Amino acid sequence: MTWTRPPNPSPRAIPEFYEPYVWPVGNHLFFAAAKGSVPAAGEASVFDLLARRRSRRSFGPVNTDALGSLLWHTAGIQATEPSGYGPRLEQRPTPSAGALHPIHLLLKMPDFPEWYRYDGGVHALVQVPGSSGVLAPLLGQSVEVIASPCATRIVLIAEPGKTFAKYHHASSLIWRDAGALLGTLSIAAEALGMHFCPLGITGEPWVSELCLTGRLAGVGMALIGSPDLEDSGGL
Template structure:
């Protein structure tokens, strides 16, 4: 008979094998296009809106230089909010809108299923919490409880203790994907990965450090009104490289 501790390890191993076997049998259905239906955009709790001024162009660097130089940077210092907004604008602002499209499909640097771009970036900076409204080229200060902001920042810094910059959360509005696709969820997750990569390259373009975090931001969504329409899909740290 196996010693007690060895028997426990063996049982843990069997449970792990069973778990992965069951997970492998879990089927994720393919998304299927639907006829574009009516939808209602999420109404963000905005305190004040500031129109964005002229966009500061990034330094003149080749794409190959940016592509090869990009690294996840874990030691980060505070960066001016103007620099952070420059990065977000480069990554998020639409370059082209599809004429007469009820779902407002657009072309932007990041890949997005159906060109829907349903993910908003929330910026947690020293002065408050902001959402870049890419459609309107405006910066929206959100009405968020101080304890929610403090708890989120504390959680981010537990994940990345050497980061003293700003933190961002990626929050998807389900409304348009849900009326454009059946089984849309996997598409939103793919969009999240594509957007994180685009943000990382945009940060490198402006000489800022960037590091994705292994957390989602569910606490942020839970604190917002009508939270069921939203989905937390990622987070990252951004700032001056240490």
């Protein structure tokens, strides 16, 4: 085994200007439940949730209200302010280096052919036109890992330029942001009574093909859904 030691990130004395990527926009799916609403899933402290959290590998159809709550309480944008160098600084529930939040969430729901991006500002899923063709091999790879036809598949997509605008050697910060988001998703899913399982898939090389100028990169994937009657449990 060879462990590569990444250099330590450090803030740039003068940030570089970066113009954030503009996603193609299709139709919007707005969540009916208001921001911050939490479907009833029983009362539990965060310590109870940590004790019972497991990666679940069986999935029923996702509950729309629970999905909206999951996304808002992990990736919803609570407040913003200008940075002066392009990307807006954002306050979200999940921590991020420099408050830059470079990780986008794209979801593939069983009943929709295209992938949808979660927009935490308007609390809606926004269709990404053309994504079904580009990400078809990724969908196939995820099905080979866990075939559950009712699962909603989430791919974590980094926009590295946002973090590199402020930091030298920013790669490890971006991976840590992705890990923090996966961890927060897993705890929120447990609180909402949902099944959640991270996959070892990064999403590459297909995620990069969503933007041919090299501004996007896959940094993780997960499955989400309601409890299945044949729960296989997990570690």
